[in-house]
Amino acid sequence: MSYVIAGYVVTLTSLGLYAGSLIYHLRQAQKGQGDDHL
Amino acid sequence: MRKQLDRWLGPLAFVLVALDVWLGLWITPPDQVQGEYVRLVYVHPAVAWVALYVAFGMAGLCSVLYLWPRTRSLAFDYAAAAAVEVGVVFTILTCITGAIWGRPTWGVWWTWDARLTSTALLAVMFLGYLALRRVPAEPHVRARRCAVMALIAAVDVPIVHFSVNWWNTLHQGATVLNANLSPTIHGSMAWTLLLSFIAFTLLFVWMVIARYRLEVLRHSGERKDLDRALSERRAEGAEA
Numbered sequence: 001m002s003y004v005i006a007g008y009v010v011t012l013t014s015l016g017l018y019a020g021s022l023i024y025h026l027r028q029a030q031k032g033q034g035d036d037h038l
Numbered sequence: 039m040r041k042q043l044d045r046w047l048g049p050l051a052f053v054l055v056a057l058d059v060w061l062g063l064w065i066t067p068p069d070q071v072q073g074e075y076v077r078l079v080y081v082h083p084a085v086a087w088v089a090l091y092v093a094f095g096m097a098g099l100c101s102v103l104y105l106w107p108r109t110r111s112l113a114f115d116y117a118a119a120a121a122v123e124v125g126v127v128f129t130i131l132t133c134i135t136g137a138i139w140g141r142p143t144w145g146v147w148w149t150w151d152a153r154l155t156s157t158a159l160l161a162v163m164f165l166g167y168l169a170l171r172r173v174p175a176e177p178h179v180r181a182r183r184c185a186v187m188a189l190i191a192a193v194d195v196p197i198v199h200f201s202v203n204w205w206n207t208l209h210q211g212a213t214v215l216n217a218n219l220s221p222t223i224h225g226s227m228a229w230t231l232l233l234s235f236i237a238f239t240l241l242f243v244w245m246v247i248a249r250y251r252l253e254v255l256r257h258s259g260e261r262k263d264l265d266r267a268l269s270e271r272r273a274e275g276a277e278a
Contacts, residue, residue, distance in 0.1 A: 003138050003139070003141060004063070004074055004075060006138050011081050011085065014130075022249060025252055026251060029259070
């Protein structure tokens, strides 16, 4: 079962971190542009 | 409509992924042959589906649309770039979850099997695509180079798909997208598997939309900086 848990943890953590980084960079870029309607 | 989509797509994708995890880990039964390891089927095939067919299919299509003179637009280049970046994340996860599944079932983390090797090659080629995007060039020159690179790399997608039929591989054949299009899986396992495909596809769509917007904002920022630098240079020339 530890392999199964490892598979889920790796997948969810990686996708979560990537999604978080996308949101962060998108907000930074919007601030830089002074454009909040995108 | 677009604002509604913006508001709901991300949360919906995350809720569906959470539901998939709950069903996959607690509700579905263990398999007669694979036991508890079958629970990885609710992650690995869906992630591979998104990487191979959705992400790189979209990248290939956008690249063709960019190269076609009548539909040439940088929007297709940005969309291809977004699809490739998210696709590379999903491809690397495909390799990692496959290795985690392979260790207890095959006895090895990695083997130079046709399916595994062609998938790793695909990841490397699309990493090359992302590296090519960072080479400084005029936007349309970069877009053309990258579109050609994406189409060369996309040739590997059908090779990955048919590798289990063309070569004698350790990796199992297609369970869902088989030659007869008759899934050899039933009951709660089939529904959870279907849910995993929907959940990870929606998550991909949300990520690609976010990545596309980021690409557009970055390029419009670069253009503004360039215009500002040019106007400053012109003003200096006029003063002189």
